[in-house]
Amino acid sequence: MTEKHHFTHNWDEKNKRVSVSGLSDFDLRQTLECGQCFRWNREQDGSYTGVAFSRVINIRQEDRDLIIENCTQDDFLTIWVEYFDLNRDYGKIKKVLKADDPVMKRVISFGQGIRLLKQDPWETLISFIISQNANIPRIKKCIESLCCQFGAPIQQYRGKTYFAFPTPAAIIEGEPGALGTCRFGYREDYILKAAKQIGQDGGETLYEAASLTPGDAEQYLLGLPGVGPKVAGCILLFAMGSYSSFPIDVWMKRIMHQLYGLDEGNLAQIAAFAQDKYGELGGFAQQYLFYYAREGKNREEMERGSC
DNA sequence: AGCCAGGCCCAAC
DNA sequence: GTTGGGCATGGC
Numbered sequence: 001m002t003e004k005h006h007f008t009h010n011w012d013e014k015n016k017r018v019s020v021s022g023l024s025d026f027d028l029r030q031t032l033e034c035g036q037c038f039r040w041n042r043e044q045d046g047s048y049t050g051v052a053f054s055r056v057i058n059i060r061q062e063d064r065d066l067i068i069e070n071c072t073q074d075d076f077l078t079i080w081v082e083y084f085d086l087n088r089d090y091g092k093i094k095k096v097l098k099a100d101d102p103v104m105k106r107v108i109s110f111g112q113g114i115r116l117l118k119q120d121p122w123e124t125l126i127s128f129i130i131s132q133n134a135n136i137p138r139i140k141k142c143i144e145s146l147c148c149q150f151g152a153p154i155q156q157y158r159g160k161t162y163f164a165f166p167t168p169a170a171i172i173e174g175e176p177g178a179l180g181t182c183r184f185g186y187r188e189d190y191i192l193k194a195a196k197q198i199g200q201d202g203g204e205t206l207y208e209a210a211s212l213t214p215g216d217a218e219q220y221l222l223g224l225p226g227v228g229p230k231v232a233g234c235i236l237l238f239a240m241g242s243y244s245s246f247p248i249d250v251w252m253k254r255i256m257h258q259l260y261g262l263d264e265g266n267l268a269q270i271a272a273f274a275q276d277k278y279g280e281l282g283g284f285a286q287q288y289l290f291y292y293a294r295e296g297k298n299r300e301e302m303e304r305g306s307c
Numbered sequence: 308a309g310c311c312a313g314g315c316c317c318a319a320c
Numbered sequence: 321g322t323t324g325g326g327c328a329t330g331g332c
């Protein structure tokens with residue numbers, strides 16, 4: 001019994017273009033700019049070009065359609081359907097979260113088209129080690145630098161060279177001192193140690209962690225250098241399909257205080273509240289809340305700038 | 308200029 | 321087991 005498809009797709013083999021139509025609850029911009037991923041760049045025409053799983057694509061949305069350029073049908077089916085979580089019924093999820101919760105009704109209306117991307121665990125691990133005590137523009141720069149320095153070139157696309165996310169071996173065997181040019185600061189040591197540890201078995205343990213129970217997977221992740229509860233939560237949620245995971249950072253603390261009156265300093269209280277209120281859907285709730293928190297900041301800045 | 312950023316580590320209780 | 325200071329760096 002396969003899951004029901006909520007979309008149809010066509011492909012143009014000659015032009016390497018795949019068109020997806022009939023999507024609902026999908027907003028490309030919200031999905032790619034809500035802070036879960038760092039390697040997508042918005043082009044002049046509103047499309048996005050990015051790299052995941054060593055493939056370069058350009059993607060744009062027109063109403064309920066997606067147009068994916070530089071993409072074979074095979075890649076669409078084996079990579080991008082899962083990456084963009086196209087088979088999940090987000091209408092149902094939002095309905096459950098909104099039931100008897102006016103807060104979530106408002107929060108979800110802001111990010112109604114967010115999807116949880118299914119990303120690569122190794123890339124997600126390193127990306128969120130980098131993310132600690134940094135802001136999103138800086139995280140993007142660090143990752144870009146890492147990929148340019150150590151990643152394998154994939155292809156020239158529209159005049160630019162795109163690089164794969166580097167393997168652990170590529171990072172370990174890179175030019176001594178090259179890591180320093182990425183400007184990771186104190187995170188550099190975590191990254192090098194993580195690369196050594198993960199590279200030891202070719203990433204096997206990390207990739208198998210996804211099939212453990214969420215609790216066991218979290219315990220494994222917490223043993224990696226530079227990985228604490230928040231980073232582990234992001235890896236579980238964005239790469240391992242643990243959708244009950246509810247990563248709590250400074251934005252989440254603030255917004256949970258603002259919206260639900262919880263104590264910002266009491267991490268355990270916030271976690272327990274989320275577990276109780278959102279349960280298995282915690283990860284989805286977390287993304288809507290995080291987006292709302294950051295959108296709210298952007299709104300304030302716009303308002304300040306205009307007067 | 309100075310505060311803050313998708314926190315974690317480690318020492319001191 | 322909990323708490324708090326220190327932490328490289330750059331965005332804003």
